[in-house]
Amino acid sequence: MNISLKTVKIVSLAVSVVFAGIAGLEFYEHRHFREAVVPSPNLDEVKKLSDYEPSLKDSVNDSNVYVFDSGVPGGTALILGGTHPEEPATNLTASLIVENAKVEEGRLIVVTRANRSASTCSRMGEAYPAYYSVKTNWGEKKFRMGDRCSNPLDSWPDPEVYLHYPSRQMLAYMDIRNLNRTWPGRPDGLLTERTTWAMTQLIRQEKVDIAIDLHEAELEYPVENTIVTHEKGESIAAMTSMVLTAELFEVPLSMEFSPKALHGLFHREVGDHTEAISLLAEVAEPMLDRIRGITDEYLLMTGRDEFVMKAGEHKLLYAPIDERGWPIDVRVGRHSSTVQKILEFYSMENPDRAVVISGVPGYGEVIENTLGAYFHNPEEAPEGSVYFD
Amino acid sequence: MFAHSGLVLLVICAAFFLPKVLKLSTELSMLIAAIAGAAAHSILIAVTDSPHDAVPLIPVRHIVEGAFTYFDVCLIFLTATFFMALLRESGGVAFIVRKIVSTFHARRTVCLLLLTFVLLIPGALTGSGATTVLTVGALVGSVLSAMGVDETRRIAIIFLGAAMSAAAPPINLWAMMAAAGANMPYVGFGKPLLVLSVSGALFSMFWLAGRGESKIDLKAVLAELPEVEEGQSWLRVALPFALLLGLILAGRIWPFSMPVLGLPLIFMISSFLVVILSPRRLNIWSIACSTVHNLSTLVGIMIVVGILIQVMALSGVRGLISLEVVTLPLGVLFATLFIILPLSEGLVQYAVAPLIGVPLIMLFNMRGLDPIIALSAMSVIWPLGDCLPPTAVVGRAAVLELDYRGRYYLDFVRACLVPMAFIALTGTLFLVFSTKLSFLGG
Structure with a gap:
């Protein structure tokens, strides 16, 4: 080796080490960033997923379980946000509920970061921003942007092919880290399977009557702006979809049944393996489209994208989009109203197991006042009333 | 945004071919292209009134993250x-x-x-x-x-x-990744x-x-x-x-x-x-x-391809390419997919499945084709591109493993052309007649 080549190699190595150091520090900060949550004063207790599956104790997925108990007899509802942390309207809606809910009848259980591990890394090759912020009256409230699947640092390696438990259906290898492909889970599985197992146990032990999982989807995807329901939730989903479409939403909310042949999904397995009614709500997120343009926090929060609009002109989309995009306030507002309407119709159908909540802003309020108006300043919160996700 | 991503694409192409002319290796040329593309993206955002977020001239986090894709x-x-x-x-x-x-x-x-x-x-x-x-x-x-x-x-x-x-x-893997992206069971x-x-x-x-x-x-x-x-x-x-x-x-x-x-x-x-x-x-x-x-060459190319894809996603170039493919008329798509699929595989490897596979399969599904047969057909045509530049991963591996001394394109790739045409033709026929062949997917 001549000297010049040696020099090139040493310089290359030095540059690589510097790059790895800078990026490593960013990855470390992202993984350990703590999202403050200031629950409403009506919070009863905060449990952990490890209370339902001990192997999760002190693990990255030992997520907070916020329990609101009205003290009035009724049913129990569960709301999941952050199943896929690349879909921010889901954990933001769950946080909005936790910070504002008052339960009048029955109990409400909320998990804001259902797959916390997946929120500690962003998807390789997708160039996602590391964080996003919501503007509030007291400053910016910052959140981790995440991946669809659990962090490989927490669950690695993947098998060559993932066989779902218990159906043995063959799925893509990375789906063993996808929380919405590992229901109902198993106690001796990998991290993501143990996480869904913990939540299945939560549903069983807490006698959850109705469970709602929140999602966002690309506009190219046919399951869009809809409620996917297990057969048990047919009438509730139908009524919710009809009323919200007729009275509130600019873009219709549809309803469809959970496919029986597709396994591992929340709406199928929770309905099949527990007593609960399971429903999954989807809203449009242009940043998930493969045909999107510049990828950054601006696109994530505004949902404005010329390329996606162009695809719409070619009739390649399942949801409308124009210059206004799909702002985060619209997406969170839709989810918030959808959750509230589902609980309203559930309670009408099951008056002896009703879950009645108030205080949570709906579609109109979130759009009018912005989402940030409903988040509370953790620095001004009473001592001991701030939790971290 | 079309002008922005188009310009970044031009910079990437120029920065790739210039070092190639200077006899630098494909891996180094591609790395230079990725960094130049990221810098162009950063500068264009800074000098225009773009509402998009400012990006560092060299986005280190994206470069390192992309390097781990494969x-x-x-x-x-x-x-x-x-x-x-x-x-x-x-x-x-x-x-x-x-x-x-x-x-x-x-x-x-x-x-x-x-x-x-x-x-x-x-x-x-x-x-x-x-x-x-x-x-x-x-x-x-x-x-x-x-x-x-x-x-x-x-x-x-x-x-x-x-x-x-x-x-x-x-x-x-192509079918699995595209099916996962389109939420179809494999x-x-x-x-x-x-x-x-x-x-x-x-x-x-x-x-x-x-x-x-x-x-x-x-x-x-x-x-x-x-x-x-x-x-x-x-x-x-x-x-x-x-x-x-x-x-x-x-x-x-x-x-x-x-x-x-x-x-x-x-x-x-x-x-x-x-x-x-x-x-x-x-x-x-x-x-x-x-x-x-x-x-080292093979692994090097995989690392650099990951970086390039991340930069292309960051700057909208990836979206621009995907959009141009999926907005082609269906007849043109059928007539050109046997070229588009191998070429895109040569460009980005397995990442092609989520990149254009998912939009295409959603498009085909919308137009009434059988998505299982259509995706299977595409998934057999894709690997033909593994001997094409800039990655040519399997082709290069074969050259190394067999210690091949002949000319890469004029001898090796040329010898593959007739079987490749056969595979591409059967794949295209499966795609066009996917509805009639849907019994195979049952």
Whole structure:
């Protein structure tokens, strides 16, 4: 080796080490960033997923379980946000509920970061921003942007092919880290399977009557702006979809049944393996489209994208989009109203197991006042009333 | 935004071809292109009134994150090659070649069928054509050489066999990734993939090696082949392969009790058995070093492709390319997909499945085509691009593994053209008539 080549190699190595150091520090900060949550004063207790599956104790997925108990007899509802942390309207809606809910009848259980591990890394090759912020009256409230699947640092390696438990259906290898492909889970599985197992146990032990999982989807995807329901939730989903479409939403909310042949999904397995009614709500997120343009926090929060609009002109989309995009306030507002309407119709159908909540802003309020108006300043919160996700 | 992403694409192209003209390697040219693209993206946002977020001139986090996109694939390349290198050094490969030639020298057709089967297995189980090349490429190449097949046809057969093995069921990574992206279960793909990949592999093998002496001068051929170490036996050679296959199958048969080992560890465990059973003492350190050295180009290209894709996603270039493909009229798509799919595979490797596979399959579904048959057809055409620039991962692996001395495009790729046309044609026919062939996906 001549000297010049040696020099090139040493310089290359030095540059690589510097790059790895800078990026490593960013990855470390992202993984350990703590999202403050200031629950409403009506919070009863905060449990952990490890209370339902001990192997999760002190693990990255030992997520907070916020329990609101009205003290009035009724049913129990569960709301999941952050199943896929690349879909921010889901954990933001769950946080909005936790910070504002008052339960009048029955109990409400909320998990804001259902797959916390997946929120500690962003998807390789997708160039996602590391964080996003919501503007509030007291400053910016910052959140981790995440991946669809659990962090490989927490669950690695993947098998060559993932066989779902218990159906043995063959799925893509990375789906063993996808929380919405590992229901109902198993106690001796990998991290993501143990996480869904913990939540299945939560549903069983807490006698959850109705469970709602929140999602966002690309506009190219046919399951869009809809409620996917297990057969048990047919009438509730139908009524919710009809009323919200007729009275509130600019873009219709549809309803469809959970496919029986597709396994591992929340709406199928929770309905099949527990007593609960399971429903999954989807809203449009242009940043998930493969045909999107510049990828950054601006696109994530505004949902404005010329390329996606162009695809719409070619009739390649399942949801409308124009210059206004799909702002985060619209997406969170839709989810918030959808959750509230589902609980309203559930309670009408099951008056002896009703879950009645108030205080949570709906579609109109979130759009009018912005989402940030409903988040509370953790620095001004009473001592001991701030939790971290 | 169209102007922004278009300009960044131009910068990437210019920055890629300029270093190439200056005789820099493909990997370095691509790295320079990625960094130049990121810088152009950053500058364009800064100097225009773009509402988008400011980006550092060199977005270090994105470069490092992108570099790890194909980390697992690189580990499989390294460990699979190490396994085969150990087997070769132990005299196992020479032993197998001599046995196959001795047994089947009088039956060329049977021999070719057997070799096609041997080529299909590793990629079918792992989804990786490079794994096929790195595990059985040299072995099959040696047998073909003994059968009188010239080196250009040999490398073409190894490449096409590897491409079809990656497409063969049960594991087809393109179909799995695109199905996952479109929220389709990976179910019903077995038959269409089997028909397309096996017909493609058989056509390739018999087109390129079918003609020739039906009988081989056994004495002359054996004299040319390397001698086998004393003490070498079927048991010593077959046990590591049996362990490899056993560990892979155990994960399928007992998925809920067998720990997830991952292919890299499975190859390393099998490598350990090769060392134990070898009739001669192996210099493990030296073999490991030469393995890494030989694969540095291949691994390098995978790392740099990951960086380039991340920069393209960041700057909207990826979206621009995807959008241009999916907005083509359906007739034009049918007529050009056999070119678009291999070219895009050559550009971004497996990332092509989520990049254009998902929008395409959603488009086809919307237009009434059978999504399982259509995706199967595309998933068999994609791997043909693994010998095309800038990545050419499987093609390069074949060149390294077979120590090919001919001209890459004018000889090797040219020799592949007729079988490639056959595979592309059958794939396109499956795509166009997917609705009528939907019974295969049932």
